[in-house]
Amino acid sequence: MNKTYKGYLIDLDGTMYRGTERVEAASDFVKTLREKEIPHLFVTNNSSRRPSQVADKLNTFDIPAQPEQIYTTSMATASYIKAQKPGARVYAMGEEGLMHALEEAGLTLAEENCDYVVVGLDHELNYEKLTKACLNVRAGATFLSTNGDVAIPTERGMLPGNGSITSVVTVSTGVEPTFIGKPESIIMEQAMGAIGLNREDMLMVGDNYNTDILAGMNAEMDTLHVQTGVTTKEQLSQYSQQPTYTISTLHQWIPYL
Template identity: 55%
Template sequence: MKYKGYLIDLDGTMYRGKEPIPEAPDFIHRLREAKIPFLFVTNNSTKTPEDVAANLQDNFGIEAHVEEIFTSSLATAAYLKSLHHGEKVYTIGEKGLKEALSVAGFKEDEINPDYVVVGLDQKVTYEELKTATLAIRNGARYVVTNRDTNLPTEIGLVPGAGSLAALLTTATRVEPTFVGKPETLIMEQALERIKLSADEVLMVGDNYETDILAGIRSHIDTLLVFTGFTSREDLEKVEVQPTYQIDSLKEWTVE
């Protein structure tokens, strides 16, 4: 089937940590040659779109432009704007999240925020978690960039944004709103950005639990590539299968 656009995951699909995936640059080149629009859709909230594009180009030889990057930070900022509930935020997160919220017009306020927004923060302190807990218990809306509990690294699985969220949920007994994959929130926004409907695009990723479920929940066809998180053995255990599955991106024909 010919698709008018692609939504493409990054880690595990375009690269693995700091390791290149050899077929990825050519896959993107073929999309460009065919004049098929695409968005890189990532749960990573720590980097700005500029940083993500530079990483793809400089470290992996993948042509990427800022307007082709859609992060969970951008999706979170847009979601908060849509609520019209105030402009004061208390943020646990890194540069990518804080910059996205600032550009969207939100102001940091640790005393009486309208929202507590949580993303991955590798330098988070107990004091910051305490401030967030008190704000949520005092009525601030609680929003998390993504529910990823762990991140794969060269030394093993380390805590992700979902793990920080679990701590705050335990401390507050309040369940957050999650924005990133596999939620439909980020996918709806991605479709708006690429200006296509769900039946016109293909979601490409390596992780059934995030990329593929995001597509399934949003009624978007999915392509699982076995270069990252999910294995064929993992896939045998799930009831709803991806639309397509391949070992390598070089197997996929771009029409």
């Protein structure tokens, strides 16, 4: 018999949907969480969009979600900086979701003399932005990256992910960044802080062993692997450290809510 958890952290792509496609059972699963008033946050390595935009996307799949239930790596990054140095000067490469999160946290976006450099995925990246990131890191700014994903699956194929863009600054300066997003524990710690529950009462749910499940393990949480996305049951079986649970679809978990 499975433990009953008081709160959930839930991955998006591969768990709630697959690109533009529904994932069976995701809607029923989240509706049951709501009915039972079980706190949950959707935790994503996507730094580009604002929480309201992510919630809107979930709603199109008939998955109930409020902006307050979205926890992006941009929010985790902003929260991490704010805890270390409120009002810090930050040079950020990234899109709307990152800039919004940094400003919401009362941080100052700046181009030089920065306390932090944050690299997030930026489809408008250019040489000058990479230069500013490098110069600030060389001048002593703390180097953060929203996430280390090396590739993004799209209809065109695997496009460069933020981890690959981040490497420009790493290789050029010789300084390693602190990554915030999954599989790092930082985003998990921040999300648990936001939900206000202890780690032993929470379950991390996701499809990708190397991001979602490792993130949960790194944060010493119990983990639920769902076989609707990246990591298949067969692939999962080859890892030495196993998630707490693995299921074929979220329907199987509804009785345990």
